Amino acid sequence: MKGLKLRLRVLRRRVSNFWRIYRTSKLGLAGLAIILGYVALAVMAPYITPYDPFESVALPFEEPSPQHPLGTDHLGRDLLSELIYGTRVSLMIGLTASFISVMIGTTVGLIAGFFGGKVDTVLMRLTDTFIQMPQLPLMLIFVSILGKGILNIVLAISVVAWTASARIARSLTLSLKERPFVEAARAVGAGSFQILWRHIVPNVFPVIFAYANIAVVDAILSESFLSFIGFGDPRTPSWGMILYFASRSGAMSNGFWWFVIPPGLMIMTLALGFAITNYSLDQVLNPRLRRR
Amino acid sequence: MGFKEYVARRLLSSLVTFFLIIVLNFFIFRIMPGDPTRTIARDARLLPEQRELLKKRFGLDRPLWDQFILYLVNLFRGDLGLSFQYRGTPVVEVILGRRMLNTFLLMGSSIAVALVIGMTLGTIAAWKRGSKADIAAIIFSLVTYSIPTFWMGMLLILVFGYYLDWIPISGTITTGVEYQTFWEYAADYLHHMVGPMVTLVISFIGYHFLLMRNSLLDVFTEDYMLTAIAKGLSTRTILFKHAMRNALLPMISVMALEVVYLFSGATATETVFTWQGLGLLIYESVVKQDYPVLQGIFIFMALAVLTANFVADVVYALVDPRIRYG
Numbered sequence: 001m002k003g004l005k006l007r008l009r010v011l012r013r014r015v016s017n018f019w020r021i022y023r024t025s026k027l028g029l030a031g032l033a034i035i036l037g038y039v040a041l042a043v044m045a046p047y048i049t050p051y052d053p054f055e056s057v058a059l060p061f062e063e064p065s066p067q068h069p070l071g072t073d074h075l076g077r078d079l080l081s082e083l084i085y086g087t088r089v090s091l092m093i094g095l096t097a098s099f100i101s102v103m104i105g106t107t108v109g110l111i112a113g114f115f116g117g118k119v120d121t122v123l124m125r126l127t128d129t130f131i132q133m134p135q136l137p138l139m140l141i142f143v144s145i146l147g148k149g150i151l152n153i154v155l156a157i158s159v160v161a162w163t164a165s166a167r168i169a170r171s172l173t174l175s176l177k178e179r180p181f182v183e184a185a186r187a188v189g190a191g192s193f194q195i196l197w198r199h200i201v202p203n204v205f206p207v208i209f210a211y212a213n214i215a216v217v218d219a220i221l222s223e224s225f226l227s228f229i230g231f232g233d234p235r236t237p238s239w240g241m242i243l244y245f246a247s248r249s250g251a252m253s254n255g256f257w258w259f260v261i262p263p264g265l266m267i268m269t270l271a272l273g274f275a276i277t278n279y280s281l282d283q284v285l286n287p288r289l290r291r292r
Numbered sequence: 293m294g295f296k297e298y299v300a301r302r303l304l305s306s307l308v309t310f311f312l313i314i315v316l317n318f319f320i321f322r323i324m325p326g327d328p329t330r331t332i333a334r335d336a337r338l339l340p341e342q343r344e345l346l347k348k349r350f351g352l353d354r355p356l357w358d359q360f361i362l363y364l365v366n367l368f369r370g371d372l373g374l375s376f377q378y379r380g381t382p383v384v385e386v387i388l389g390r391r392m393l394n395t396f397l398l399m400g401s402s403i404a405v406a407l408v409i410g411m412t413l414g415t416i417a418a419w420k421r422g423s424k425a426d427i428a429a430i431i432f433s434l435v436t437y438s439i440p441t442f443w444m445g446m447l448l449i450l451v452f453g454y455y456l457d458w459i460p461i462s463g464t465i466t467t468g469v470e471y472q473t474f475w476e477y478a479a480d481y482l483h484h485m486v487g488p489m490v491t492l493v494i495s496f497i498g499y500h501f502l503l504m505r506n507s508l509l510d511v512f513t514e515d516y517m518l519t520a521i522a523k524g525l526s527t528r529t530i531l532f533k534h535a536m537r538n539a540l541l542p543m544i545s546v547m548a549l550e551v552v553y554l555f556s557g558a559t560a561t562e563t564v565f566t567w568q569g570l571g572l573l574i575y576e577s578v579v580k581q582d583y584p585v586l587q588g589i590f591i592f593m594a595l596a597v598l599t600a601n602f603v604a605d606v607v608y609a610l611v612d613p614r615i616r617y618g
Contacts, residue, residue, distance in 0.1 A: 027431075129309050132549060132597040134556040137574045141586050144578040145320065217438060224440045225560055229575060243443060247564075252449050253461060260450055264443035271438035279434060 021284045028280025034273030042087040051078035053085045053237075061249075064258050071258035073242070074249035079258065082242055083266055089238035090270065093150060094220035097157035101219070102212045105162035109169025110204065114177060114196055124170065131163035139222055143231050150233050153226050157219050168211055172204045210285050213278035217271045224267045239263040295609060302605050306598045313594040318363055321587055322356070331583035335376045342380045346373065372591065373584035377576065383588040387570065392555075394464055395562070395569030398485060399553050402492035409493070410500025411543070417501070418508035419531060429505075433498030445491045445564035452487065459487045462566040488565045492558055496550075503546060507539040514538075541612060548604030555596040556589070 022028050041048075051057045056076040057068075064071045070079040112123040130138075142156035176182065177200065185195050226232065227240030234241065242263045246252075251259040321331045333346035347353060350373070351362040366372075372383035417426040453461040460466065464484055471477040511517065512535065520534045555570065562571035570589065577585040 125305075125309055125312065129313060129594070129597070132552060132601060133593055134552055134559075136559045137556045137571070137589070137593065140559065140574055140578045141320075141590060144581065144583075144586065221438075221440050225442055228440075228442055229563060229579075240440075243446065247446065252446060252454060255450070255454050257450060260443075260446055264440060264447065267443065268435070268439050271440075272435060275434045275438050279430070 018284070022280065025280040025283060027276050028284070031273050031276030031278075031280060034269060035277065038087055038091060038270050038273065041084060042091050045084050045088055049078075049081035049084045051081045053077060053081040061254075061256055061259070070262050071256075073259060074245055079242070079262065082237060083239065083262055086237055086239045086242060086263070086266065087270075089150070089236050090220060090223060090240070090267065093154055093157075093223045093238065094216050094270075097154045097161070097219040097223065098212060098215035100154065100158035101161040102165045102208060102215050104158060105165030105167075106169040106204065106208055108162065109166040109171075110173050110196060110200065112166070113170035113173030114192070114200065120170075123166070127163045127166045127170075130160070131167065133160075135160050135218075136222065136225060139226065140229075143226060148231050148233070150236065153223055153231060156226070157222050161215060161218060161222070165208060165211055165215065169204055169208060172207055173200055176200050176203055206285055210278060210281035213274045213281065216274045217278070220267065220271050220274070239267050298609055299606055302602055306602045310594060310598050313598075314364065314367065314591070315360075317587055317590050317594075318360055321583055331587075332373055337376045338374060338380050342374060367591070372588040375582055375585050377580040377582040377585070383584050386573070386585055387588050387592060391568060391570050391573050394567060395558075395571065396554055398488055398562075398567060398569060399492070399558060401485075402489050402558075403496060403550050403553065405489075406493045406496035406500055407543075407547070410497045411504045413497075414501045414504025415508060415531065415536060415539075418505045418512070418535075419527075421505075421509065426505075429501060433501045436494055436498035439495070440560075441491060441495045441558070442560040442564045444494060445487065445561055448487050448491060449564070460484050464566075464568045484565075484567075488558070488561045488567050491561045491565075495561075500546070503542065504539065507542045508535055511535050511538045541608070544607055544611075545601075545604050548600040551600035552593060552597050556593050 051068075054077070057078050058072045058076045060072060060074050060076045062068055062072040062076070068078050068080065070083065073079055073082065108123050108127065112120040112127075138160045139156045142159055143152055146152040146155060177195075182195055182199055185199055190198070223238065224240035224243070227238045228244050228247070230244055232238055232241040232244070237245075240263075243260070246256065246259040246263070249256075249259075251257075332350055333343050333352055335343075338346070349362070349366065349371070351358050354362075370384055374380045375383050375386045378386055413429055417429045420426050448459070449461055452458045460483060465477070465480050466484075469480065471480070517530070517534060520530045525534075556574070558569075559571040559574055561567065562569045563575045566572060573585065574589055576582070577589070
């Protein structure tokens with residue numbers, strides 16, 4: 001009990017320290033605000049959408065009007081309501097896929113870096129090979145093998161995107177395991193697993209957390225493209241899926257701009273929120289950058 | 293460790309990795325649900341005699357181990373099987389040739405333009421770090437990074453294709469046109485290339501910019517920069533002779549990474565503009581379940597990645613002796 005209390009206090013001090021520095025970055029606060037705004041949109045979706053996003057409520061391809069501020073799609077569904085609901089799908093896939101991929105990558109990196117030797121050689125050879133393959137074509141190949149659907153999109157993204165976090169986790173582990181505090185832990189008889197879990201993971205985590213934001217950006221963008229070319233689930237339309245319908249129903253050659261522009265802006269802004277946050281976290285967590 | 297030994301070691305490690313990729317490629321397409329021979333031979337788009345031929349050549353009725361050996365043998369003969377969507381055309385012929393040329397021209401020129409612009413802007417921003425121009429450029433590059441590439445293409449098509457009618461909406465050339473001269477053909481081709489090229493340049497620029505800027509900022513903290521300033525050299529000499537040269541080192545590996553795109557194509561951009569390159573081929577093969585072509589592209593991409601990185605490592609060692617002795 002006492003140990004837990006102490007650790008909570010350390011954690012609280014760390015968080016408040018972090019926040020004190022992060023608060024000074026205007027860019028970082030803007031990024032955080034964008035993300036929180038989208039989360040609110042996703043949570044409140046059922047209460048703020050003017051129409052049922054799955055029902056035809058007007059004629060197809062209606063221009064924006066007071067009744068339908070963003071017009072209607074090819075089935076006469078209200079696009080504003082669809083966009084608000086799409087937040088849930090895109091946000092959920094982006095977060096889940098990046099979470100899984102960062103978890104896989106961090107585990108691989110920790111093991112490779114900590115145990116070294118043959119394990120390291122094999123794992124890193126695999127990582128180096130995957131890291132340099134163009135990601136989208138590789139994801140496409142995986143989706144074509146796995147089949148359509150949200151779950152498979154999440155899987156394809158995770159299977160391809162884990163490599164960068166593996167590299168980061170490994171290089172951090174390599175430097176951490178030579179530090180005096182690890183040596184001290186070993187001297188008092190701590191086992192490998194305990195050292196890894198209690199001393200290395202807590203120090204790897206902040207950097208991985210900053211990187212995870214870029215992983216979310218990549219996952220959101222990958223999801224939008226995979227849905228755009230028709231691998232999504234038509235029953236739960238994401239923003240990429242809406243653009244797929246737009247492209248299929250000739251929105252570009254007929255000038256249905258309200259069908260093309262808003263979904264992309266939604267994707268871009270959400271991705272930007274995470275990208276800005278990542279950039280600011282880098283500045284905050286990396287003292288060398290602050291000094292420059 | 294001498295230079296030769298370093299090169300030999302890198303070569304060996306590249307070869308081992310390539311072998312691993314071949315193994316991976318072999319198994320990925322055989323762990324799919326259903327009949328594994330489906331991904332190689334059992335497709336209605338092939339003639340019965342072609343199916344028989346493939347079955348024999350790849351030993352599809354034999355144990356997995358034999359199949360793997362045969363797969364290797366065929367691979368080194370340059371036989372990657374037959375394409376489904378092109379009704380039995382050899383995969384190698386589908387990948388090499390016209391499509392590869394289209395992708396090379398589009399990607400090569402886009403990357404070159406994005407490199408020059410991104411690196412120039414990065415140098416200026418690093419020199420004037422913290423200024424309004426620097427911050428504006430950082431935000432601009434974060435925005436371009438966050439734009440889905442395919443949507444950028446859609447916007448360009450909508451604005452410059454539909455509303456302004458400046459660029460063609462799709463394709464590599466205008467269909468059904470008889471060209472009088474080669475120049476007419478080239479002009480039409482280039483006209484079609486504008487849209488995808490602008491899309492790609494914008495999507496690459498931010499990355500190059502940020503990398504160059506950060507790489508330069510690292511160099512600025514080095515002692516030799518202080519020496520150069522203390523010697524009273526002009527800003528131009530310091531920036532371009534002392535800083536930029538050293539900051540270019542990390543850019544070598546970036547260029548190596550981007551060589552891969554010459555082979556994979558820009559899937560998103562090519563799909564939106566129906567540019568007849570390798571990226572579009574990947575998309576079409578996925579949609580039409582042309583697994584032999586996908587396997588072939590996978591091998592080609594891997595080969596490109598490994599070659600590019602091997603060359604980059606050698607170049608690194610040539611320009612920076614610390615690496616080969618490190």
